[in-house]
Amino acid sequence: MTTARVHGSSDTRGPVLTDRAALDRAAKLAAETFAARADDYDRRAAFPAEDFDDLFAAGLLAAAVPRAYGGLGFGPQQRNTLPLWEMTTTLAAADLSLARCWEGHANALVLIDALGTPEQRRRWFTGVVERGEKWVAWSGEPRAPKPGESNRFGTTVVPVDGGWTLRGTKAFATGATGAEWAILLVDPAGPGGARHARPGRDGRAAGSGLLLLACELSDPTVTVDDSWWDPVGMRATASHLVRFEDTFVPRDNLIGAPGSYFTGHWQTAFVPHYAASFLGAAQAACAYGLEYLRKQDKGADPYVRQRAGSMAVNVDTARLWLRHVAALWDGGSVAEAGLAGSKARHVVEHLAEETVHHCIRACGARSLVRPSPVERILRDLTFYQRHDNDDHILATIGRAVLGEDHDPSFHTP
Numbered sequence: 001m002t003t004a005r006v007h008g009s010s011d012t013r014g015p016v017l018t019d020r021a022a023l024d025r026a027a028k029l030a031a032e033t034f035a036a037r038a039d040d041y042d043r044r045a046a047f048p049a050e051d052f053d054d055l056f057a058a059g060l061l062a063a064a065v066p067r068a069y070g071g072l073g074f075g076p077q078q079r080n081t082l083p084l085w086e087m088t089t090t091l092a093a094a095d096l097s098l099a100r101c102w103e104g105h106a107n108a109l110v111l112i113d114a115l116g117t118p119e120q121r122r123r124w125f126t127g128v129v130e131r132g133e134k135w136v137a138w139s140g141e142p143r144a145p146k147p148g149e150s151n152r153f154g155t156t157v158v159p160v161d162g163g164w165t166l167r168g169t170k171a172f173a174t175g176a177t178g179a180e181w182a183i184l185l186v187d188p189a190g191p192g193g194a195r196h197a198r199p200g201r202d203g204r205a206a207g208s209g210l211l212l213l214a215c216e217l218s219d220p221t222v223t224v225d226d227s228w229w230d231p232v233g234m235r236a237t238a239s240h241l242v243r244f245e246d247t248f249v250p251r252d253n254l255i256g257a258p259g260s261y262f263t264g265h266w267q268t269a270f271v272p273h274y275a276a277s278f279l280g281a282a283q284a285a286c287a288y289g290l291e292y293l294r295k296q297d298k299g300a301d302p303y304v305r306q307r308a309g310s311m312a313v314n315v316d317t318a319r320l321w322l323r324h325v326a327a328l329w330d331g332g333s334v335a336e337a338g339l340a341g342s343k344a345r346h347v348v349e350h351l352a353e354e355t356v357h358h359c360i361r362a363c364g365a366r367s368l369v370r371p372s373p374v375e376r377i378l379r380d381l382t383f384y385q386r387h388d389n390d391d392h393i394l395a396t397i398g399r400a401v402l403g404e405d406h407d408p409s410f411h412t413p
């Protein structure tokens with residue numbers, strides 16, 4: 001059990017907060033406040049700003065900031081991974097969109113912790129701990145246009161005196177209307193970000209020149225186009241289209257050496273974090289389903305019993321997988337943790353999806369009528385699962401066990 005000082009809006013020297021106390025505080029906020037707000041954020045496709053204000057006031061916003069900088073010291077870089085993922089699961093059980101925004105924030109802080117200079121850590125962690133600044137990480141430059149799409153997404157990066165300028169667009173920019181800072185994953189070799197990186201023209205490996213640039217989003221050359229984002233689910237992530245019009249990023253804002261996101265396989269630390277959110281969806285559907293079935297006194301039905309049992313086993317199984325992967329990270333078995341993270345991501349996606357369907361089949365149509373949260377959970381989970389392609393994840397696992405080259409970061413075909 002580790003402890004940290006309570007930070008938040010006013011007192012940075014408050015009493016120490018244990019991991020358990022922090023998780024209990026997050027659980028209370030999620031159950032009593034965030035779950036009730038989720039429907040309104042979803043209908044308005046609005047960033048969950050008040051939830052983040054509450055996380056800050058409760059001393060939880062800096063969970064992934066090291067204790068030495070006033071945070072809670074959660075996350076893989078601090079070898080204290082499970083509390084971070086448990087917190088994400090708790091938030092996801094209240095609102096999957098909130099959890100996605102939270103993941104983006106926490107993942108960005110993990111990257112700063114791992115790759116930033118001491119001066120960068122001091123500067124940016126202070127902003128989180130003392131001013132409640134929110135971070136995001138944006139790669140989002142899918143290259144193949146869909147039917148009816150005329151413009152391609154993507155950024156062009158040009159080295160200039162003292163830094164770089166950026167021009168172009170990123171899609172799926174989670175938290176675009178809520179965050180103060182973004183880590184932009186951009187490549188001077190051409191558009192594509194990290195996920196859609198291509199080999200350099202000079203034959204260099206894909207992503208070998210990828211830059212992580214910290215960009216202040218109040219810069220007037222950065223604009224949000226909110227007309228693009230009208231999805232089936234995850235609406236409150238506000239994952240808008242963002243435009244950069246010759247945005248200058250100073251050299252001081254480069255995080256890590258070019259290409260270090262790929263050479264350090266950092267995406268593998270974040271792949272199971274998605275699974276932590278999926279587990280939250282399963283947990284919420286299971287809890288709602290069991291309450292519904294008890295209220296309707298349907299427990300005597302043998303099929304209902306089967307589905308209730310399956311939901312419970314699924315939730316426990318997903319939890320065990322995340323515990324296993326977190327222990328690998330914290331024990332320093334990084335390569336093993338990377339592949340285990342993909343396995344967990346694959347298994348938990350299916351367990352969560354199945355759990356939501358068990359809930360719907362056992363409860364019936366009214367479980368999909370608002371204000372039932374299952375209606376939103378179904379839409380959110382359907383969309384969020386597309387963040388990676390499960391066929392490719394499984395093929396990656398297959399390649400690994402066959403002893404072939406594989407990419408546990410982006411599961412490229």
Ligand SMILES: Cc1cc2nc3c(=O)[nH]c(=O)nc-3n(C[C@H](O)[C@H](O)[C@H](O)COP(=O)(O)OP(=O)(O)OC[C@H]3O[C@@H](n4cnc5c(N)ncnc54)[C@H](O)[C@@H]3O)c2cc1C
Binds near residue numbers: 195386413
């Ligand atoms: C809710 C949500 C929030 C997100 N937030 C963020 C964020 O904050 N930051 C961020 O950087 N990204 C974010 N993403 C974006 C995500 O990382 C992907 O970039 C995005 O989902 C890609 O969109 P796509 O699936 O339409 O496109 P594509 O990338 O074109 O994928 C479509 C399908 O084609 C497959 N595919 C891709 N390339 C190939 C190929 N060469 N050969 C064969 N098949 C291929 C893919 O696996 C997938 O199944 C978010 C996504 C979602 C759903």
